[in-house]
Amino acid sequence: MITFKNVTKVYQGKSQDVKALDDVNLHIEEGEIHGVIGFSGAGKSSLIRCANLLERPTSGKVTVNNQDLLRLSPKELREAKRDIGMVFQHFNLLNSKTVFTNIAMPLLLTNTPKDKVKKRVNELLNFVGLSDKADNYPDQLSGGQKQRVGIARSLATQPSVLLCDEATSALDPETTKSILELLKKINREYNITILIITHEMGVIREICDKVTVLDSGKVVESGSVFDVFSQPETKIAHNFVSSVMHDEIPDSVYQLLQKQEDRHQIYRIVFIGESAGAPLLSQIAKNYNVEVNVLFGNITELQGTPFGNLVVKFEGEDKEINRVIMHIHQQKVTIKEVLADVS
């Protein structure tokens, strides 16, 4: 649906040039919700703005809906943009116009007949739950309501792609949740492909199917949310995952561990799916001559699948512990990784 091919974006600065995107290759499938995460300045906004040519790549190719955007004439590009909706962090609504006119704007630009405009806008108002606010002005709305207007506006022309640049970053957690729900609903009911930019891993966990980690203009990791969350390959991805999964060992526990000499006896076990951790541990305690001591653990949910994380200490003879490790390794289905030595 959206393809970035060798996309590089360089901003010409006064003293030096900034390479905001560095040879980015990325493919976003039709119907998926794809999240791009990265620190401030990583190039996220530059990337999403290249997807509708608000920013022209310095080199490379951007394809949306099988159209090579860079080869379109200005007129064709404007046409293409009607198929690409965009939602902004700061909503970017017209303060001088009512909610109704704001949502109608993309249709008014093409002189759509009045009755059609009215029908479509009312439909959208209903969809985003703002039917009673049609005649209000943006400054009479809360942030969440403004974003709903922004979303409704982006859908007016029935696009097949929706670009969201930090669509929830100006909102509180509750409102963020409801906006994310709305985006999910859009994806489900209209089968609209969504590219969402964020610096919050919570947003990715909440609604994305795929995630791409951007760092200094480069794609450092990309894959299904499940894979990246359960097995982050890069340190930066791991840090983002930790920020929402809380799989870091708490300081108090960590300090306790520091005092002990036999730190090599401590392991991290990650469970995925149905298999809960308890049966495995009790099996080990029963069948092997080791003491199992759970130091830290939590279970969260990832896209509807339980996802557990345990830090355990095995006490016993080295030989016996090695057998336990062997045993755990054999349970390939349930255990993704075992990390020795917390430090």
Added chain:
Amino acid sequence: MLVDWAQISEALWETIIMVTFSLLFAVVIGLPLGILLVVTRKGHLWENKYVFTVLNSVVNIFRSIPFIILMVAVIPFTRLVVGTSIGTAAAIVPMVLFSGPYIARLIENSLLEVDPGVMEAAQAMGATPRQIITRFLIPEALSSLMLGITIATIGLIGASAMAGAVGGGGLGDLAITFGYQRFDTMVMLITVGILVIMVQGLQSTGNILSKKIRRR
């Protein structure tokens, strides 16, 4: 001391004519000029370094000439346009040249205040440059444009007083001839009073309109 009310009302009428027509022509010149000053700047819709530099300099030159000097300096041009260099119609020419560039600056400022995000949204939904100006930039700036026009109008009232110097007539002229040259304090006080009321009235009307527009 007798006050000649007919004379005062005639002067008032002349002032109104001068200010209204100057304003009209000044807006006709200033609005496109102000828009061009915005859209030709770097990174904007019709970025054009040469057009911007030329327009910007022209506006600066006109803005730096004091009105009284401008009035005298453009006399040949005034004669060319209205056929004479004295009278109410003749006063309008320098007033337009004085106010047009001023209004251009005010309009430029108002347009620059518009949140760049709005323009971005317009571009993202596939608006043409023309639509971006007429359907996004101007409506968003209208309330502040209204205040700018109010300020420009008040400036024109001030200029119209000086226009008496080229026989333009009007309240300012009356105040000067009677008050300053004939020591008729009463007429001077009355004309000044009328001018104060006019300015006050204009400013309040402008404020009210601006507020109304913000919500429409």
